[in-house]
Amino acid sequence: MHPTISGNKWRKLKYILRQALSDQALGILSFGGAYSNHLHALAAAGHQLGLPTVGIVRGEASSRHNPTLSDARHWGMTLEFVDRQQYRRRQDADWLAELALRYPGYLMVPEGGSCALALPGVAELWQELWQEPRQAEQQIDEVILPVASGGTLAGLLSARSAHCRVRGYAVLKGAHWLTDEICRLYPPAAQDAGWQLMLDHHGGGYAKCSASDRAEIDTLASQLGIPLEPIYSGKALLGLFRDIAAGVYPAGSRLVFIHTGGLQGARGTQGLR
The missing domain is CATH 3.40.50.1100 (Rossmann fold)
Structure with a gap:
């Protein structure tokens, strides 16, 4: 971008x-x-x-x-x-x-x-998705993304299609409070059943990543040909693949993963544990 x-x-x-x-x-x-x-x-x-x-x-x-x-x-x-x-x-x-x-x-x-002014910019992502030749609105079941402060997820919910769920992977430990924060940023989220927070893939907490998880993220990045960092998108994508293997997502589900960027931060993560 x-x-x-x-x-x-x-x-x-x-x-x-x-x-x-x-x-x-x-x-x-x-x-x-x-x-x-x-x-x-x-x-x-x-x-x-x-x-x-x-x-x-x-x-x-x-x-x-x-x-x-x-x-x-x-x-x-x-x-x-x-x-x-x-x-x-x-x-x-x-x-x-x-x-x-x-x-x-x-x-x-x-x-x-993460504030009210952030939501409309994030919401524009939906129009970009629907414009993709292979991603017509009816062809996506869920959008998946990492979550830290909640603004991106709230922005997606503000323009969510009824046909598509949103699932966020929290990258912080003990992040139950994120539900309230997302609802504060976008109050209708409190009555919206079309989203979910996954809280068990934080890897030990914010900016924490074990050597084994880091190795799996590096393997994913190599296999997919997509650069990843171990704090946000790498951690969430690893959680997604583990949940797919565990049967959390029904067979045949059509998923779109949102890579939220932040690759510059990987320059300081060599020593993460």
Whole structure:
């Protein structure tokens, strides 16, 4: 989709960026970890649009030299590092008010870009799917994708066809709360029976991947000819193949897997366990 603003990040940022430009915002501030695909994409987009960006980063300042944050700094993103306790306040109104005072005129975007403005960009994916010669609307039973902050799944639900279910593979441990988050982002999801979260393929937790799982993901990537990373799409695709082998999906099911990008993050994952 784009050499640096990849996959679902491009889709989620599309209308956020349009809103920032329309409002003549002085910049955009958002949140993420030290290898955040979202902050990486936001920094690249801000650089191209001449829009200042600020990243509130969970972690130590020493991580500023990793590949992800080095790119972000190169593109002009201002980085502020906070500890895990402070980072947990990223939805706290008081802290957001403090940040607004320090960065007046900046549009504040939640972690992962998951907000109401992200949904329409993700929803456009359906039209692209139906335009594929072999993917007419009636020829897909389920769309499968990795889930972390919930915005991409919520966006897909906002334009879901009655003929097609959506199933998300959570890449975080103990992610039952994601159901509430998805319903907060898209309230009709609470009454929608056409989607499901798979919670047992997190591999031990966010950004955790055993050597054996990593080897299986690498084998999948080689067999399919598709580059994968072990945090999002690689982990979810491995879970999907395991569930297919376990009979979770009826024989003959027509599935589409959404690769959400984020391959840049693989540059820092060699030591994952």
